[in-house]
Amino acid sequence: MENKYLTLYSFCLSNTICGILIVSWLARSIFSNALRTSLTWRNETKKNQEEENKMSLLDLPDLTLDCILQKLSPSELCVMTCVCSELRDKCVSDHLWKKHMETKWGRLMGDAAIQDWKSHVATLMMCFRNSNRSSSSKPNWSSRFVASLKPFSFLSSNHGCDKRGSSYRAPIDSVMYWYSNLENGKFWFPAQVYNRENGHVGFMMSCYDAKIRYHYKTDTFQAKYSAHGRRAAEENVTWQRLRPSLIDIKSRDLHVSDCLHGLRPGDHFEIQWRRTTEFPYGWWFGIVGHLQNCDGEDNCRCYSHDNVVMEFRQFRSESPWRTTVINRKDHRETGNEANGFYGGVKKLGTEDEISTWKQLWPSQALE
Template identity: 55%
Template sequence: MSSNVMTLRRKSFSCRVENVETNSEMSVLDLPELVLECILERLPPEGLYSMASVCSSLREKCTSKYLWEKHMKEKWGRVLGPAAHREWLWHISSRNDSSFFNQAKERGLMTYLSQFWPISLVRSNPSTSFKKKVPPAIDSIMSMYLALESGKFWFPAQVYNRENGHVGFMLSCYDAELSYSRRTDTFQARYPPHGRRAMAIETGVTWDRLRVPPLDTSPHDLYISDCLTELCPGDHIEIQWRRNKEFPYGWWYGVVGHLETCDGNEYYCRCHESDTVVLEFKQYTHGSRWRTTHIDRKDHREEGNEADGFYGGIRKLHSNEEISMWRRLWPSDVLE
């Protein structure tokens, strides 16, 4: 047997080095710094949790911002936008003195972690103890990751085809608050009340129905369009729409169409020169009152009435990824 055998001790998570006559055991902390960093970078989140229980030195390394930023980006980057990060700052500010974090301080890191992951993933040896048991800093990336995984942190995002694809919301995207379930790998969505209607709650929302809000605009505020002068037939757009003035806006998919006086011939079309822009929602059948609407290119604000709803700001879609997403959601049957 070699005089230097490196082992990760299975029965004890102690980081001490023991010297005996015929065998020297080396702890993981005796590894070169670069090697240890490479190992930690390859660990999944639950692996980092387990390693954080070994000793104070590894706890410091395993809770580093660098490691957790990578995990945060890989899993949560596609659904967390500026609004979600603002909500997190408010969340940790309001919980500084709450039992949620006080319990973590009193009961130690591993008990704290067990709130978020199965006990089997984070349980340490009974003999293990830290000189000072402290949880991750509440404003750390690790804490945010834990709160998201646990479902304790509700974050703002947008949901396509809300309420399980209710026919009244086909090809739309609405703001909601989301809570994650690790058991099902899906989300629970809370939609804000609509007028006198109570808050709607939807379960089983899948990852592919979520997106970061493309604009940092409240669903109750009119978006001031900056693309009206360039809109031409065939352009893909999203437009704000709400049932009445008490409702928040949702974003609805449509395309720019031709004026009735235009035959659609691309060589003679002059629709882009008109002050009137035709918007088509082709998921609705011909003759439906929802099929088309007209807006004023030069002076568009909010247009509509209590019968047909109110059309708000417009954003032109430039990304093929966004357009493909709407096409993927296209209903199998034409709507009335």
């Protein structure tokens, strides 16, 4: 380019006007290029300064960042784990997930469910340790199984985490992993179901042990009931029909009745009942009634009598299932093959327990 300009300059030396024009054109060209270069440099410098002045979420103090993360929902925390490794490590912390666990699952996580989960985690950890001890270069089934445990598979796919190449994994013994297994329906846990088998008339106002798992698309549960012979199952069980299962009362064990001496007419109770001795017990709701020879409320002495009338008012007065009588002092399983067998008794002591049963009351009396 310089040689070209020199040639033109030499050619036009004899012509003063031509030389002036050429020099003027060269000056304007050089000035224009210099101006563009200067503006470009200024813009790039300003852009770099703006980028340097931007604050990253990770630049916040730990306490501030933690307060922000505590405001996120489970699905939002899951998405945050896809951003970077630093946020992933923070978002899987137990203290962030305990609140979510208690809010959604605390009501159903009874002692029996917690024990089952701990046993499940212990089994997985044992498989993981055994795989690490293996001297074989080829990974065995347990190491592959444990390595593939990814929480919130449905959330990550819905929010595009898989497309970002995320490969995060929550620790097996973390609260996040527990929560995700419940949400994904991968963990069957013990609970009790009111009015089992879609409110079948034979189970109205009862509560039976079952193994359940969650279905997040319908926000309902699938239940499997223990029974003699065919194992009954039920879909679309709502939250309102569930309560936690207690570890100290097995479905086939007779409950120790420690409330019989204090029962009075009008008290609400649950009593174990089963059709035959080969079946597990269910819990049935009832109200303590008056003895046949009682004068009524004003002169009632039923509380001092050895026998207690147990009424099941969901049945018609003429139904054989309407009442039964048990002995306060020497109560054991009583009954026969025709009317079934009555077991232990629990007195209901809170309004929440009683109101839950009343909400399940049938629209008309049962036969």
